[in-house]
Amino acid sequence: MKEVILFIAIFSLILIVILIKPIFGFIGTLKSKAKIPFSRCLMMSLRKTLKPELIKAIAFAQNRSLNIGIDTLEAHFLAGGSPFQCLQAIEYANTKNIKLDFRQVSAVNLADIDLIQAIDRTNKILEINIIDSNVRNTKLNLDTYEYNGKFRIEFYRACFAKIDDKKIEEEIKEKIKKYIEYSDTADNVNTGKIIIETILDTNFWESKGLTPITQEIKIK
Incomplete structure (x- = not known):
């Protein structure tokens, strides 16, 4: 017991x-x-x-x-x-x-x-403004364009990598320059629209860790 x-x-x-x-x-x-x-x-x-x-x-x-x-x-x-x-x-x-x-x-x-x-x-707005007057079109005439864009930085990019806006500006200038030099730019409004929709599109900006808010190109 x-x-x-x-x-x-x-x-x-x-x-x-x-x-x-x-x-x-x-x-x-x-x-x-x-x-x-x-x-x-x-x-x-x-x-x-x-x-x-x-x-x-x-x-x-x-x-x-x-x-x-x-x-x-x-x-x-x-x-x-x-x-x-x-x-x-x-x-x-x-x-x-x-x-x-x-x-x-x-x-x-x-x-x-x-x-x-x-x-x-991430909450900060990144602005990219470019004016370039040294681009020749298919008729070898000088064109001037003004690019303005506003972007939100993606969360992971804000955490792990710094945005190199100067490098991005140079890449934008090169892409716009090539398109104007080798494409028919008779309709400047349509040309700007094509550049934004097919060249500086969402996929391009995602690769940079950015989300476009507004983009505008004026070609003169």
Whole structure:
């Protein structure tokens, strides 16, 4: 009988040791208004992810209906990232009319890049203005054109690479020059339209990490 009582006492003690952290963690989820079942808290405790940082992120996502599941947030936490910082960045981007998903911001977060600064760079408008009067058309007459464009910097480009606007300007000048030199430019308005739609098109700007807002070419 004594052996049974001793066994029960030892088993109870082991059970208390195992459950103490999940219980306190579960209480913490209730305080933060995160909806995490106790069974999930137990598994998270075993994986050592039942931490205030992750609980706060789960509550944040649930309370704002961000449709980002616990599995996704926990996986990012296990990878060494800050899911809460990622969620804050998504919310901040929304205030700037920039749509980002968790996959995008989590990759940047793992690279230890400041998300808010990257979003601020993304929010800036890049302007490119060129006037060139040294272009000969097919009739060997000099043409003058004026190019004006406004662009938004793509998020990943703002995070990982600097925009070399001078290099881009030179590339634009070369492309416009070649088209005017080798194409019929009798209709200047149509020529400008063709250049924007087929040469300086969306694919071209995507390769530069830019999204066109407006583009205009005036050929004289």
